[in-house]
Amino acid sequence: MTEITTTLTRTPAARPADAALSFGKVLTDHMFMMNYTAGKGWHDPRVVPYAPLSLDPATQVLHYGQAIFDGLKAFRGPDGQIRLFRAQRHAERLNKSARALCIPELDADLVRRSFEAIVAVDNEWVPHAMGTSLYIRPTVIATDVMLGVHPSATYTYFVICSPVGAYYKEGVKPVRILVSDNHVRAVQGGLGEAKTAANYAASLSAQLEAEEAGYTQVLWLDGVERKYIDEVGTMNIMMQIGDEVITPPLAGTILDGVTRNSCLQLMRDWGLKVSERKISIDEVMAAGRDGSLREMWGTGTAAVVSPVGELGYKGEKVSIGNGQTGLLTQKLYDSIIGIQYGTAPDAHGWTSVVKV
Ligand code: COI
DSSP states (O other): OOOOOEOOSSSSOOOGGGGGSSSOOOOOEEEEEEEEETTTTTEEEEEOOOOOOOOOBBHHHHHHEEEEEOOEEEOOOOOOHHHHHHHHHHHHHHHHHHHTTOOOOOOOOOHHHHHHHHHTTTGGGOOTTTEEEEEEEEEEEEOOOSSSSSSOOOEEEEEEEEEEOOSSTTTOOOOOEOOOOOOOOOTTTTTTSSSSSHHHTTTTTHHHHHHHHOSSEEEOOTTTTTTTEEEEBBBOOOEEEEEEEEOOOOOSSSSHHHHHHHHHHHHOOOOOOOOEEOBHHHHHHHHHHTEEEEEEEEEEEETTTEEEOOOOOOTTTEESGGGOOOHHHHHHHHHHHHHHHTTTTTTTTOOEOOOO
């Protein structure tokens, strides 16, 4: 088994109080690093003190965006144990993104061990309060120094961690979402299902427009017909119309969300009618008008399960569930966090305890 070396910081930083945590503003004392060199493969896995990276201005990632990342969380349960949620699936998804960006795949077991190693070293940074967690951000960047456009021959993998609270300022209260009708995020055959910097850069102008109009996030329509719903900027989207739970299918343009997959599994366990199918924005708005759109929510590692209380599209607004969190949304949220914090049975073996 590849050995991971550890060098501890001599200057630990002050940790914020749990009540002061928002999302991603504070970083922990250490980071995990590993390098790739053509001919040598991935090498030198190590935990080192958190520090800035020094990059030549001609480094490939800065120009052509050959970069991937993922995001998962570690939770401190009331029993004092720290658990990772679906670490192996996140490691495998990182490799899926790597394939899309011509980045050499990593050993998924070593990636999972990198999560465990950094959390073990920075275990005191895992916050205690319910609703808080340690967000883990594995990233790969292309590091060749060159201005020609082709896949890099060298890469750096790093994992940084941030103690976090709720992603949205609304906390777990319903958010308002604007359907984007003049921007697109992804098309089939593109990078939509990869977790890559470009997708988030492409979302910024629409996100700004939504915020200026008083919304929290953007709901993307498909990039060709601008008819079918795809996903929200930072989460997958689901809804209940009548007795059918609907979410867009994994058809190459949306992220294969780990929380999405977990919620679908739970709802199937509960015997609900769940469809992964294309759904047009016209069908959603019509259901909003006639009252059959009972609930809508987003799923994501950062967002967890976030109720959607209002949808805006082409100047029309539909209120969902009177702007209140629906029963199914609440049940999903409670079930997911119960598993994550170790207070509910983990029937699918999604969590793994970190040895500290
Ligand atoms: C996540 O949910 O892990 C994300 O990556 C969303 C966002 C913070 C970029």
